[in-house]
Amino acid sequence: MPELVPSVADRVISKSKYISGLQCHKLLWHQYNAKDLIPPYDASHQAVFDQGHEVGRRARLLYPGGVLIERERWEMDGLLADTTQALPLGMPIYEAALLGGGVYAQVDILAPTGDDGWDIIEVKSSTSVKSVHLDDVAVQRFAAERAGIRIRRCLLAHIDSTYVRSSDIDNAKLFRLVDITDDVDDRLVGLADRIAALAAVIVQADSPDVAIGSHCTSPYDCPMKPVCWKAMPEENVTRLVGGDKQVIQVEAARSRQTHVDQARVHDFLGRLTYPLFFLDFETFGTAVPLLDGVRPYQQVPFQFSLHVRRDAGGALTHHGFLADGPADPRQQLLDEMRAHLESAGSIVVYFAGFETGRLTELARDFPAYAPWIETIIGRVVDLHAPFKAFDVYHPLQNGRTSIKSVLPALTGSGYEGMAIADGGTASQTFLRIVFGAGPEGQAIDDVAAVRKDLEAYCELDTLAMVRILDVIERLARL
Template sequence: MLAGKGVRSACLETETLSMKTEYILPNPEKENTFELVVLKVSSSFKKQHILEIAFQKLVSQECGFPISKCTLLFVNSKFLFEGKIQPEFFFVRKDVTEEVASKEKETKETSRSLYDLLSKKNLPPKYASRLCSHPRSCSYPEVCLAPKIPGDIFSLREGKEESGRLYKEGILNLKDISDTDSLTYRQKTQIKSVQTGTTHINQKVFSEFFNQIQYPIYFLDFESINPPIPVYLNSYPFQHVPFLFSLHIIREDLFQEPESFYYIDEGITDPRKGILEKLEEWILPGGTILCFNDKFEKRCLEESVTAFPEHKPWLKSIQDDFIDLAKPFWEYDYYHPDQKGSTSLKTILPVITGKSYKDLGIKSGQMANSEFLRVKTESLSASEKEEIQKNLIQYCKLDTYAMVLILRKIREWTQAL
């Protein structure tokens, strides 16, 4: 059956198979046949889309819709939003008819095999699958990893293949690994830290790091949105557009209370304009701009001044002042057993300082992104908007204050040399 009017997707089913797709349209190029059109919220063609489209074609044809053309629609990341979405430029159309045809036999055999499997009264024994990108992101660990639920073996840094090999050998915990000769420096550091229960600190590296710091110190963090359909003029699909920043400033003494500033989109003008104006007022060349993974903040600033080029001279004047606080942690010059392989700010902060994000209304950048988009795109009450804004500011402020606390700890380590 084909979905009726008012339904946004075409839904078809046979006695054994069912599927949903975006469009099944008459193909004017070939009489009495149809074009299958699949839309993906992606900025590029991906090979895994072909099997999905091949299955949709299989079901369509079994339902009496002969498919002569298969088209994949994805988002044109170079589309500049100037106030109106023009579908003919916003989407990229790719004819994937030949690629889909090459998968027809495989798709038919796999579909029949899966249907036969699901029709059985007793499912086959469970076994470990390597189809997930990583077991930590597996939706069914109790199925794929049973009967052995692993300990911390899959927390091994960059250890997807190595963790899988060790798991097959029956090693479920990092503490039980004896042969580390083939492992990387970071993997060896992580394993040794877990096995000894001690924190690894390369004080020499942190001393060199701290010696780069010049006052005043500007601790900077952005929150951004990157929707597929742009919200702001002169922005692109999936472009990270900052809507909020937090800035802590320490001018002379690291252990003095920092000055705190922030700016958040007030819903009237493009936030990039206000952000650039405030940052140019508050950040002067010659100090240190400290970020955690500074590539993100640099990119936000570079793309923002493209939209507001009057701020290019200021950005050029501070470009050499950035220092990335994440680098020594990413290199495992510091490692605590409780990090479990992670080097994110939200992991580093509690193991070094005991502080955490657990009591905040917003606890991650992804959550900040989605909550701000709700404010911009949904009908919310004034109190709801106020609560979200308060939570966003608190979250962003902790990101920069966390860097203050971490840098103070680094200073303590260097003084111990």
């Protein structure tokens, strides 16, 4: 077995750094030479990691009776020694740490095959096998075999998106185990050379000069984005769309005027029937379903905001709903919606695919409401449509058409100053106050204040639609 040295982390490439290096040499270099310059992960990334821990814990139950090697012990005592001591025991090893061929890799589950061999089981929170997973497992196999451990098969345990929770979680059904041995073997070809090339990057005196591009978000969102993208002039990071839309975008940027296709905007406005119901859902979705009858990552609506305008330019009324406990919120949400959506009038949403998707799932999961939900879906009008088609385009949108880009471009004010300013944060906040999800030791003390923040955020989403429609109506009159 290779010798473990205290400074091993400085002298070998870890599995995660190998993956970083495949994505971008500049990121890899910073991870070794200028860690301080890498911004910390934000709350949404942290939530993904926390979810990964829960998924990992459940996957271990598929291989019971194993030993868990805590990473801290490696850092203090030398985990490799623990792992190699555990190997002869012939029991599964969780978080097995392996060092071989200049690579350090932790294997989620190393399962004995009964014939002196081992299976690598990599656990992922995704719902399919992705290309990056094959590189990830290839480097594990490489380290294991260089460390003298015979690997029989490589398996990927990923979330099965068709699983529907019924009472307790059935771990055997929550995961799908896929044999990826052959694909992993393909990725082993040339792996030693790639490691050598990455090792050469790490010891360079200066950071490699890498231009920003699509590799900044694939396969992972790069933590250096706030640094690299900020350093670029605004026009370089502006999203340039294609075709006719690009002509509109360039012309609007040049003239600094809002582009309006009057005929198409009038068509759009003609589809609206008063009273108008501006509707927005907030949802949560987790890898391990929290409620009965729910699938992994199914987006469960827990909140809505509704602004109602009875006539053009008329007064607004508002109604909101926010679930207040861990029980399934959907039936109460449906009842609240039914009490306020009346029987006629357009239901205005932004990105109709999302709202109608949730409504369709509600109809499937609550069939008694299905006929009514069908009528609701038939009344939906998508306020995103004129922006998606560039029938209305303001140069400050910079090629973007989300409500978060359109609202400030058209009205001069946006979501600044909001304690909660995006859907991901709203979702994580709700999970924390209701289900206690989130990092330990970071309990929310003032739940009432946080609920007010959630209500304010969702309310602004529908008020934003009202304001945007006001601008469209004004532009149509010009």
